[in-house]
Amino acid sequence: MPTSTLRSQLDKDGFVIIRSILSAAQLTQLRDAATRTTALAVAGRWPHVRTVGKQFPPWTWEPGVGIWGVQHLLNPSLPDAPTFAASYFGDEILDPAKELLGPCGDDELVMELYNLLVRPSDGRSFELRWHRDDIPASAAADEELERLREPAWHAQWNLALCDGDESLIVVPGSHARARTEGERAADPFEPEMPGQLVVKLEAGDVVFYNNNILHRGRYDGARERLSLHGSVGHVAGGRLRARNVLQHAVGSWVDGCDFSGLPEGHRARAEGMRARLVKLGRESGEVGYSLDG
Ligand SMILES: O=C(O)CCC(=O)C(=O)O
Incomplete structure (x- = not known):
C-alpha cells in the first residue's frame, strides 16, 4: 500500500502536480539555459530535436522544418548540459521521484x-494524438490491462519554465484501466475526450505522470513554452524501461557525461544512476521502438 500522499495521488489519478518547486534563481538559470538551447536547435546547430508533424522517435532535423522539442539535455556536447544535469539530479526533482517510485533510495x-518541450518553432500549432507512451493503440483491452497492472517503474515529469503551460491533456484514472469503447472509437485528435483534464502549469510547477495514462499534447504556435520533460527509472524496470529510454538513442553519449560540476552528494548519485543505465543497455540488446508515427 502506498504510504505517501504523492504516491496515492499518482496511483489514483495517474498524475500529480507539485507547485513552485524551484527558487527564483534556479528558475532564471534554467529558463536562460533552455532559451539558449532552443536557439541552438532552431539554428540547426543541435540536430537532436523533435520535428513538427512527427509524434514519435526517430526524428530527423531538416532545414525549414519546425521543432517542438530538443533532445538529450544531458549530452556532454551541449553547452548548457551542466545546468540541466544539476536540475535532473537535484533534490527538487529526485525527492518526489523517489517517493513516487517506492519510496526508494538513490x-x-x-x-x-x-x-x-518548446513552442513549435515555425509558429504553427501542432497536436499529438491520444496515446499511451509504451502501449500501442492497436492493443486489445486484455493486453492493455496486463501491461497496466505491472508496476510503472518510472517517474516522468514536465517541469514548466514559463507561465501558462497548458499543452498536456490527460484522462485522469486511465493509467489503471483499459480504454472504454468510446475512447477506442474516438478520433485520434478528439478535442473533448470525456473526462479529459488540461494540465495547467505556471513557471516552476511540475507534473509527474504515469506515461501510460491516456494523454496527448496540444501546442499553440503563438504561446511560449519551455518545459523540461524528464524521466527516471527504477532498477527493477528492466527491459521494458530499457526500450522507453534507449529508443531515444542515449547510448552513444552516456559514457561521456561529465558530472564533476555537481555538488558532492549529487555527483555520486548521478554516477550511480548513469552506471545502472549503461548496465541496462548492455543487458538489453536491440530494443526497437515503442510506437510508430
Ligand atoms: O507535450 C507534452 O506535455 C506531452 C508530450 C507527450 O505526450 C509525449 O512526448 O509523448
Whole structure:
C-alpha cells in the first residue's frame, strides 16, 4: 500500500502536480539555459530535436522544418548540459521521484531521459494524438490491462519554465484501466475526450505522470513554452524501461557525461544512476521502438 500522499495521488489519478518547486534563481538559470538551447536547435546547430508533424522517435532535423522539442539535455556536447544535469539530479526533482517510485533510495534509481518541450518553432500549432507512451493503440483491452497492472517503474515529469503551460491533456484514472469503447472509437485528435483534464502549469510547477495514462499534447504556435520533460527509472524496470529510454538513442553519449560540476552528494548519485543505465543497455540488446508515427 502506498504510504505517501504523492504516491496515492499518482496511483489514483495517474498524475500529480507539485507547485513552485524551484527558487527564483534556479528558475532564471534554467529558463536562460533552455532559451539558449532552443536557439541552438532552431539554428540547426543541435540536430537532436523533435520535428513538427512527427509524434514519435526517430526524428530527423531538416532545414525549414519546425521543432517542438530538443533532445538529450544531458549530452556532454551541449553547452548548457551542466545546468540541466544539476536540475535532473537535484533534490527538487529526485525527492518526489523517489517517493513516487517506492519510496526508494538513490541506489535504486536509473538515469533515463531529459528533454525540452518548446513552442513549435515555425509558429504553427501542432497536436499529438491520444496515446499511451509504451502501449500501442492497436492493443486489445486484455493486453492493455496486463501491461497496466505491472508496476510503472518510472517517474516522468514536465517541469514548466514559463507561465501558462497548458499543452498536456490527460484522462485522469486511465493509467489503471483499459480504454472504454468510446475512447477506442474516438478520433485520434478528439478535442473533448470525456473526462479529459488540461494540465495547467505556471513557471516552476511540475507534473509527474504515469506515461501510460491516456494523454496527448496540444501546442499553440503563438504561446511560449519551455518545459523540461524528464524521466527516471527504477532498477527493477528492466527491459521494458530499457526500450522507453534507449529508443531515444542515449547510448552513444552516456559514457561521456561529465558530472564533476555537481555538488558532492549529487555527483555520486548521478554516477550511480548513469552506471545502472549503461548496465541496462548492455543487458538489453536491440530494443526497437515503442510506437510508430
Ligand atoms: O507535450 C507534452 O506535455 C506531452 C508530450 C507527450 O505526450 C509525449 O512526448 O509523448
